[in-house]
Amino acid sequence: MSTPDTETTRAVPATSDGHVPPKLELVGVDKEFRTRRAYTHALADINLSISDGEFVSVIGRSGCGKTTLLRMLAGLLAPTTGQILIEGRSLWNGTRVDTSVVSQLGVVFQEANLFPWYSVADNIALPLKLRGDPKTTRHHRAHELAELVGLAGYEKAYPRELSGGMRQRVAIARALSTHPTLLLMDEPFGALDALTRERMNLELQRITQAAHATVVFITHDITEAVFLGDRVIQLTPRPGRIADTQTIPFPRPRHIDLQTEPAFGAIARHLRHALDGQDQP
Numbered sequence: 001m002s003t004p005d006t007e008t009t010r011a012v013p014a015t016s017d018g019h020v021p022p023k024l025e026l027v028g029v030d031k032e033f034r035t036r037r038a039y040t041h042a043l044a045d046i047n048l049s050i051s052d053g054e055f056v057s058v059i060g061r062s063g064c065g066k067t068t069l070l071r072m073l074a075g076l077l078a079p080t081t082g083q084i085l086i087e088g089r090s091l092w093n094g095t096r097v098d099t100s101v102v103s104q105l106g107v108v109f110q111e112a113n114l115f116p117w118y119s120v121a122d123n124i125a126l127p128l129k130l131r132g133d134p135k136t137t138r139h140h141r142a143h144e145l146a147e148l149v150g151l152a153g154y155e156k157a158y159p160r161e162l163s164g165g166m167r168q169r170v171a172i173a174r175a176l177s178t179h180p181t182l183l184l185m186d187e188p189f190g191a192l193d194a195l196t197r198e199r200m201n202l203e204l205q206r207i208t209q210a211a212h213a214t215v216v217f218i219t220h221d222i223t224e225a226v227f228l229g230d231r232v233i234q235l236t237p238r239p240g241r242i243a244d245t246q247t248i249p250f251p252r253p254r255h256i257d258l259q260t261e262p263a264f265g266a267i268a269r270h271l272r273h274a275l276d277g278q279d280q281p
């Protein structure tokens with residue numbers, strides 16, 4: 001099998017003083033929601049720096065602000081205060097998003113959100129169609145990505161003919177179609193059964209390594225977070241703050257048997273206890 005040309009990562013450009021900015025940087029990011037009925041301080045003083053090619057998992061209890069964080073990174077929701085920088089360039093200018101910075105992002109949600117009347121290839125290539133790429137380019141890229149995500153031969157199939165795991169592979173391929181430099185994933189395997197999820201974890205590791213992708217990965221699942229992450233960041237609830245950061249030392253590629261090793265169990269246990277410690281009395 002040939003290795004598809006993924007080209008996901010471009011080298012991060014250095015500034016004039018030679019300093020190479022992190023791929024993603026959050027500086028004092030705060031998010032408040034004010035509605036007529038309620039005030040919610042969702043996230044407080046989030047400071048985070050993610051390097052090129054790093055895979056960062058984010059865990060935390062329900063309601064701690066994980067999705068809010070991801071939506072701000074994806075350019076869908078403006079922070080109340082603070083800065084989000086991608087390769088040193090500000091994503092938000094007040095409540096306005098810089099579309100040239102957004103174009104560097106690929107986003108995958110829990111639901112694959114495919115268009116049922118489009119084939120797998122057309123779903124994968126949709127972002128390219130929207131930006132006006134010619135048909136031959138779209139066709140080539142869709143086939144290349146179908147191969148990368150293990151769907152070679154399914155290019156002409158329709159979403160209704162695919163399993164949940166296959167649909168999520170299409171969503172991942174679609175997110176990679178524009179060669180994003182940063183992949184944002186919000187519980188992408190949350191709706192899958194345990195075995196499919198395990199297989200998708202292995203697949204995602206392979207895909208992101210092949211694509212040299214920088215990834216922010218939101219999950220409820222501690223095992224998944226540790227297995228995939230170079231770092232696991234844990235948020236506390238109300239408001240969400242970074243409570244704990246664990247560096248995950250295991251070399252890649254990681255085999256699924258890693259999950260039964262004592263060192264893996266010790267890290268997962270530590271994170272579990274930290275989460276349990278957040279329980280309200």
Ligand SMILES: Nc1ncnc2c1ncn2[C@@H]1O[C@H](COP(=O)(O)OP(=O)(O)OP(=O)(O)O)[C@@H](O)[C@H]1O
Pocket residue numbers: 033034035040042060061062063064065066067068069
């Ligand atoms: N658009 C909104 N308007 C008002 N409040 C909101 C909005 N979006 C989120 N919130 C509130 O912000 C807080 C964080 O929500 P968020 O969905 O980010 O949490 P989460 O950690 O992703 O939760 P879960 O794990 O259950 O998906 C919650 O208290 C939620 O009610």
